[in-house]
Amino acid sequence: MSKKKDISFETKIERLDIIVQTLDEGNVPLDTMLELYEEGMNLAQQCREYLEKAEQKIEIIEKKSN
């Protein structure tokens, strides 16, 4: 029933958080850093778009007689 998106919004936010922390701590090779930077920017953009499009979906679940 629940169609899980390949990567949930929460996972994306967590990943973005980790990327920023990693960059914050430094100690990353420059190549890795640039990759992380790009990934982070992408994630942030996706998250923003997701939030901007957010609207309440309501599903009424009917009673089943058992």
Add this chain to the structure above:
Amino acid sequence: MKQNKPIAIGVLTREISRLLEEGIGYVQVIGEISNYKHHSSGHRYFSLKDDNAQISGVMWKTRALSFVPRDGMKVIAGGVITIYPPQGKYQLDCTFMQPMGLGDLYMAFEEMKQRLEKEGLFDPIHKKKLLAIPTRVGIITSATGAALQDMLSTMKRRNPMCEVCVRPTLVQGDGAIEDIVNAITMLDSENLDCIIVGRGGGSIEDLWAFNTESVARSIFMARTPVISAVGHETDFTIADFVADMRAATPTAAAELVTPITLQQLMDYVITLQNRLPELAFTAINEQRRTIEQLLLRSGFRRVNEQLKVMEQSLDSHEIRMSLAIKRSIAAMKMSIDSKGNHCKSLYPLSPLKKGFALLEKGTKTLTAEDELSIGEELTLIRQHTKHTILIQSQ
């Protein structure tokens, strides 16, 4: 007061009030308190009931009470019957109230509560954590109550990206308990992030379904975190104790389930996004500084110095080399000169300069060994002149 003319309701009500007050006077009753409300005005409103009947009660804030009344308490209360004209309702205006021990209903409730507590149903160890950013939340409540609308509007305002699955149920009366239990079981299989079970405030009787063992057990069994949102602040139900989290009102439950609002999320994402370039620049600058510092390290400096030394030695070699070459060229020149002079000195005609002469016979130059006879003609060669000569004597 028999009259055939219509009279004002107020007049009639006043008459009823007078009859009740005078006809009954001060009276004491024994009953169980329910629906107790200590209003912010200080007045207390409640119902008193026994097995067969129920009466509304009021106790003004000016009347002293030696205890805190609670729903379910059995009390003895005394006062007079008055009318509340706007609702045409009669009530016991209490001047006195004392506890009579716990009511039967309440005792049964307490017994069950203690049993469940002993069993560990209320143990914090079983409380599941709620997600900070739920994506799908279930709601079990009456389809018609204000509670549902309160919850939906609160969630929409705070976090509209959260999907809501509503399973309407009866919340009181016949069949409510079974309906709630079924609803919890059903939504638990929906893979939701959280389930809110609740209803708006009501009397202890109205909330009774949430005080039953079967509802408590179904909440306990659910794998999904459950928030109970039953009634108002003062009403604690068994459901509240078993649930992973308790909200005082349905609106409060909707707030609990959306601890982070959409706006906060957006702000957070933007903060993270803004930090990225800054961090990248910092990191790049750091690497640059590292390189600069490495260049300043003695190792690199030594290489430079070594280069300079080598250069210098190269220079000195060059100088020495060119000096050496110059010297040997000069030496060679000198030896060539001396050899030239020597050669010059050996030139056969050079004695002619000093006045010596050469003798030729025909084309042959004569040496000291050649013999000459008288009458022979010879050529005498001097430096500048040639002469023919004749040998006259031996």
